[in-house]
Amino acid sequence: MAESISEPMQRSAVRTPDGTRPVQGSVTAHGTLAVYEPGSGKLVGEVRVSTAAQVRDAAAASRAAQKVWAARSFKEREQALSRFQQLVLDRADELADLIVRENGKTRNEALFMEVLPVADLTHYFSRKAERLLRDERLPLHMFPHKKSYLRFYPRGVIGIISPWNYPFSIPAGDTVMALMAGNGVVLKPSEFTPLIAERMRAFLEEAGVPRGLVQIVHGKGDVGAELVKSGVNMVVFTGSVATGRKVNVAAAEQMIPCVLELGGKDPAIVLPDADLDTAALKVAWGAFANSGQTCASVERVYVHESIAPQLTDKLVKLAEGLRQGEPNSYDVDVGAMTTQMQVDIVKRHLEDARAKGAKVLAGGEVKVYPDGGRFVQPTVLTGVTHEMAIMRDETFGPMLPIMTFRTEEEAVRLANDSPYGLSAYVFTRDKRKADLIANQLLAGTVMHNDTLYTHAAPETPWGGVKASGLGRVHGKHGLRDLCEVRHVNLERFNFPAFWFYPYSAKAYRLGRRVYGTLIGTSLQARIKALLGK
Template sequence: MTPDADVIDPEVDPRATWAVDPQEVRRLAEHVVTSPGAGVHLTRSPLTDAPLAQVPLSTPEDVGSAVARVRLAQRLWARTPLRGRARVLLRVHDLVLDRQSEVLDLIQLESGKARASAYEEVADVALVARHYARGVERYLAPRRVRGLVPGLTGVTIHRHPVGVVGVVAPWNYPLTLALGDTLTALAAGNGVVVKPDLQTSLTTLWAVDLLLEAGLPEGLVQVVTGDGPGVGARLVDSVDHVVFTGSTATGRTVAESAGRRLVGATLELGGKNALYVADDAAPDIAAEGAVRACFANTGQLCVSVERIVLHEGVADAFLAAFVPRVRALRLGAGLDYSADVGSLTSAAQLERVQDHVEDALARGATVLTGAVHRPDVGPLFYEPTVLSDVPPDAVLSTEETFGPVVSVQRVRDDDDALAVINGSDHGLNASVWTADVARGRRLAVRIEAGTVNVNDGYTAVWGSTAAPMGGVKDSGLGRRHGAEGIWSTTWTQTVAVQRGTHGGWGLGRLYALPAERWTRVFTGALRVMKALGLR
C-alpha cells in the first residue's frame, strides 16, 4: 500500500489513538482487491473524529480482476445443491448473532449510530439468512406449468443465476445493505463483488470474513473500494446485475449504465416518507411510534419518516404527546445502549441537515423542538428536530433530508391527507395510524408507496422478509426480500417437452393436416379448453 499524504502511521504517530486495533484492520484489509500503488484511505469515527482505519483502495483495473475471480468461483457454486447453499446461510445466521458485540462496536464506530439502531442490522441479517436458507428450494426449484396441449405438452420453468452480482452498499446501513443483499444473491447461486462506502468499509470486510468462517468458498465474494465515478462505474459496467442503494440522482446513472448493457438493476433510492395520524388514533401510542419512525438511525434511513401529517381532530393531542418525547431523546457516543440517537455520519450530512432547517426557518417555519448542532456531545451530533408551518417551497418539503428532522402538517380529512402524502415525487415508505385496522388497510392501498405500515413506522414491513421491499416513482425500481428479491438475480428458462410425437399424437400430426382443416380443429380445441375452465 502506498499511503496518501494525510494518512497517519499508527506505528509512529502519537496522534493515532486508534478506535480499532490496526493489526485487526490489516487482517481484514487483506479481503480488498487492490494493486501496489493504489493508495489507502483514512477514515475517522464520526463519534469523536478519532482516526479509525486505513483501508486500501482499489483501481478500476482491480474491479476487472475481482469480477474475473468471482466468475471462476461462481461456476462451481452454481452447481452446489440448494441445501448446500442453505447450510452456509444458516451458519451465517448463527455467527452474526454469536459475534454481534464486535460488529455492533464496528458499526457504531464507522457510522456513528446508536447501538439499538446498529442492532437492527444484526437482526436483519439473521432474518434474511434464515428466510432464504429455509425458502431457497421453494423459490428456485424447477416449476411445472400447464402446456399448450394438456396431457401432451409438459412445460418446466428453471431459474439460473445471472452470474456475478455487483452490490454497491451505502454508509447508513453497512451490514444490512452489504451482507444482506450479498446473501440473497449467493442463495440464488451467484457470486458477488461488493463496493462499500469508504466510510464503512470495515463492516463489509468483517462481513466477508464471517462468510468465509461460515464455509463460503474462497473467491466467491470479493471487495473493491474506491470512488463512485471510477471504481463504482467500472463495477456497474462489469457485472450481470447491479444492486444499488443510494440517491435518486446516482440511481438514474446506474440505471442508464445497466440499461445500455441490458443487465438488471435493483435500485432502492431516496424517500420523503410520510406518517399519517388519523382522528381516531390514540395520541400517546401514535406519538411513541412516530418517535421511532422519525429518529431511528439518526434519521439516516431510507424508510424513515420525514413528514408527519395530522388530522386536525387529533393534531393538538398528538403534538402534546410527541414533542416532549422527542425532547427526552438521549444523545450519546457510547458503545452501549445508553443513547437513543447517535451522530450523523459525515460533515456533509450535518451541513445538509443544517441547510434544510435554516432554509425552512428563513421561509417562516416554526421550531417546536431541536434545530441545534450539539458539538458538546460530538462533532456531528444534531438535536432531534420538529418543525411546523414549513412552506411548500422550502427544500425540506420536497428533498430528502436524511437526518433527525421531521415536519408536521395538519389536514382536514383522509382525502386531504392522501393528497399531501401522494404529492411527493418519492414513493418508498409510508405509515398510517388508526384504531380502525380496516380503515388503515383502505388508506394504505391508496398511498403511492412501495411499502405501507399500518400502526407502525417501518419495522413491520422491513422485517417481513417474505414480502418484497422497494419503491415507486423517484424512489427506485426492483425489490429486495421475498421471491422478487431472489428472483431478480436469476434468469428463467422454459423447457417444453412434447409427448406422443413418436407415437403419432404430437403437434406434427396436427400440422400434417391441410392448413384450413387444422386451424378449424384447433379453433374447436380452444373453445373446449375455455369451456372446461382451463388457463
C-alpha cells in the same frame, strides 16, 4: 481483491501533505480511504482503494469460484451460511461495536437494525431458498400435449453497491441472498463505511464460503462505475436517486439487469381515532432512529386537525426527552450524523423552512465539533408547507415536520404529492379504513400502526415506486430476481398440428375452427365455429 489494512494501525491520524486531516470519504495521499468515528473524530482504520484492473480481477476471481459454488447443493450452501449466521450471533457485540464506530448509530440500533436482522435473514433464506427456487410448473391451457416448467439458475456474479447508512444489514442481506441463489458477489461498500464489509467477508470465509467467491472493492463513485462494467451479471444498487439513474444507464449499456433501491420522503397519516401514545412513539422512532438517516424514515407527518395539538405535544416531549451523544454508550438514544455532507443538507432544509415561516418546537440545533463529531438534534416543526424543501426533498436527518388535514382524501392527496414512493404509514384503530387508505397510497410498502421494521422481515419484498427505485430485494421476488428464469417445454405425446408445412387453405380453415371452438366468447360462437360456419 482489495487489500484491507483496516484496524492494525499505530498512527493516530492520517494527514494530507499540508498537515490537515483528509475529508471523510476522500482518498488519502497513501491511496487509502480513512475512516473516522462520526461521534468523536477518532481514526477507526483504512482500506486500500481499488484500481480499475483490480475491480475487473475481482469479478473474474468471483466468477471462477462461483462455478464451483453453483454446483453445490442447497443443503451445502445452507450449511456454510448457517455457520455464518451463528458467527453473527456469537460475535454480535464485535460487529455492533465496529458499526457504531464507523457509522455513528447507537449501540442498540447497531444490534437491532443491523446485526440481528442479518442473522435472521440468513436463517430464513438458508432454509427457504430451495423451496422458493424450486421448479415452477406451467400448465398450458391450449397445448395439453406439452409440459412446461420454469427453472431458476444463478446469474453468475452479482455486483452490489451499498450505502453508508446501513453498512452491514443492506450489503450482508443482498450478499447472503445472492450466495443462496448460487451466485458470486463483488461488493463495493460506501467510501464512508468500508470496514464492516471487510469484517463480513472474513466471517463468511470463516464459515466455509469459498475464498474468492465474495470479493470487496473499495473507492468512490468511479470504482462503482468500474464495477458495473467489470463483467458482473447483475447490479444491486442502494443509494441516491441521482446516482441510481447513472447506474441504470450504465447497466443498460452492459445489457445487464439492475435493482435500484433509492430515496424516500415517507409520509405518516394519523387519523382522528388513532392511539396517540402509540402513534407518537412509533412516528418519533421512525423519524429519529439512526439520526433520521434511513431511506424509509418518517419525513412528513399529516395529522387530522382535531388531534394535531395533542399529537404534536406528545412528539415534542418525546423529542426533547431523547438522549443524544457519542454513540459508544448504551444510554444514548440518538447518535451522530455519518457524513458532513448530510449535515449540510439537513441544515439547508432547516434554514429554508425557518425562513419560510416554519416553527421549531423542539430541537433545531446542529453541532459540528473541531474533532470531527457531528450531531443534529431531533427536531419537530409545524407551520410547514409543500413549498418548503423539508416537505419536498429527501432530508435524511432527524427532522419531523407536521402538517394538518381535514379529510382523508386530502391526507392521501398530500401523501402522494411527492416524486418518491418507498414507504408510507397509516395510524388508525380501524383496520378496514387502514386497508382502504393503504391501497390509495403510492408506495412500495404501506404499514399500519407501525414504522420502518419491514426491511428486517426477510419474507417481505423491499423497494419503491416512482423515483424510489426499480425492482425489489428481499422476499421471494428479490431472491428470484437474483436468478435467470429459464423455460423448458417438453413433449408428452406427438400431436399432428395444423401449423406446420405445407401450408394450405384446409389448414387455415382448421385453425380457425379449432381456436373458435376452444376460446369463442359464447356457447353460440363456439358451436358455430365447431360446425365451420
